[in-house]
Amino acid sequence: MPSIRPFRREASIPVPRLIALSTLAVALCTGGCSADGRGSRPDAWEAVYDTIGDTLVVRTVSGSVWGDTARLVPEVSIGMFDGPEEYLFGQVVSLARGPHGSIYVMDQQVPALRVYTPDGTYRATFGRQGEGPGEYKRPDGGLNVLSDGRVLLRDPANARIQVYSSEGDPLDTWRIRGNFNTSRRMIVDRRDRAYALILLDPEADVRDWTTGLVQIHPDGTPGDTLQIPDTPWEPAQIVASHESEGGGTSMSVNSVPFSPTEMAVLSPEGYFIHAISTEYAFTLLRSQGPLRIEKAFTPVQVASGERAEEEAFATRNMRYTDPSWRWNGPAIPSVKPPFRSIHPGEDGTVWVQTSQPGVKREDPGYDPTDPRALPDEWKEPVAFDVFDEEGRYLGPVTTPEGFSTYPEPIFTREWVLATVRDAYGVQTVVKFRVDGGRPDSPE
Secondary structure: OOOOOHHHHHOOOOOOOOOOOOOOOEEEEEOOEOOOOOEOOOOOEEEEEEEEOOEEEEEEEEOOOOOOOEEEEEEEEEOOOOOOHHHOOOOEEEEEEOOOOOEEEEEOOOOEEEEEOOOOOEEEEEOEEOOOOOEEOOOOOOEEEOOOOOEEEEEHHHOEEEEEOOOOOEEEEEEOOOOOOOOOOOOEOOOOOEEEEEEOOOOOOHHHOOEEEEEEOOOOOEEEEEEOOOOOOOOOEEEEEEEOOOOOEEEEEEEOOOOOOEEEEEOOOOOEEEEEOOOOEEEEOOOOOOEEEEEOOOOOEOOHHHHHHHHHHHHHHHHHHOOOOOOOOOOOOOEOOOEEEEEEOOOOOEEEEEOOOOEEOOOOOOOOOOOOOOOOOEEOOOEEEEEOOOOOEEEEEEOOOOEEOOOOOEEOOOEEEEEEEOOOOOEEEEEEEEEOOOOOOOO
16 A cells, blocks of 8 residues: 555645735733733743734744643543453554543554543443444544534445444444545534545545545535645655556655645634644634734754664665665755644644654664664654644643654643553553643733
8 A cells, every 4th residue: 555644735725925024013912911011921922913915924922821831641541551351452543532521442453443431431332343334344543523422433444434323323324435544533623514534536646646525414414525726835755666566556655754744634613724844834724814823933953863763764664665765855854844743622722743852762662683673762752832723822732751643632722632652552542631831811
């Protein structure tokens, strides 16, 4: 199977390049402001506002609304190294949280869709492997819950979305174009419309794939297909191809490590968030007018050992496709992009995973007797910047060791649901409390 991240490519939206903020832009601070408009505390949030065409620009120049760094504190943990099978996870590919706090976990290795109470107690398993009613073959990242408690499980191998009641009874199947897997969460908007990712041109070359989002109404009827046009920007890529003896061609396409990427993600608010990570800026493509959010940042250098390790990993992966492969793309950059990914929160917040300096450490899982193994000595901590829907920078959030961005976590300003892996790869599902961020101050 080809290796590619198509959603970043398809979800590209032309956004005009903005000129520098004008001298007439309005300076603003919130929280701890004195009568003369200056922040009475040194960490008060300060930003400049500007309007260019129909786009409102909010640029954070210093400080944050919270005024300090928040951290994720575990409140509920599900999973263990040894114990009942309902608490043993092999390969969690998607997470969801129900209207009353129930936690849904799709473990592809079993496979099993399991539901837990808000305190982490196992309650039930929905469906089983197969092709019949309520069954699934190979679900991907598409899992979500409607406001009435119905559970949606995307199963492209069966070319459908399986619909369950809150008690696990199979209710319906919604047909989708199959055989295209994604790690992206299936978004459900405020009107309970689900959005399923599909290939629009499955016969095209993998490098030319475009994808779209099929809108599905709560009664299962399809709505519009959202197709996002490309911008002229081209990502830095490496490509491997190999002709098989039977005449077929296998191909792998991957981004150059630490290179900027174009990305667009759909918010539950119903608009796309678009960015090209050559700069710290992203745009909320709202119906009432675009909101461009910018932030000053300090570039993060790529350590020489970090660069060498990523090149070795990329070379090894490409040689699975073409054993004679040699580097055929741009060089790995010496500076990381300002951010790695963007995640829309369930409450309108935007969580931006920022680039961090690499940390060298030992890999307890490295097997020097395995000729294909490589020592994974460099680790980049996971950290986020959080913004609200008005463009205010709430503040940074640090995560504990082992916090994973796969499967895609679920974010709000008060809690985060994610998986954690220990040093030996054992997965647990954890609900975190966002702790340390000051409450928003009145305007």
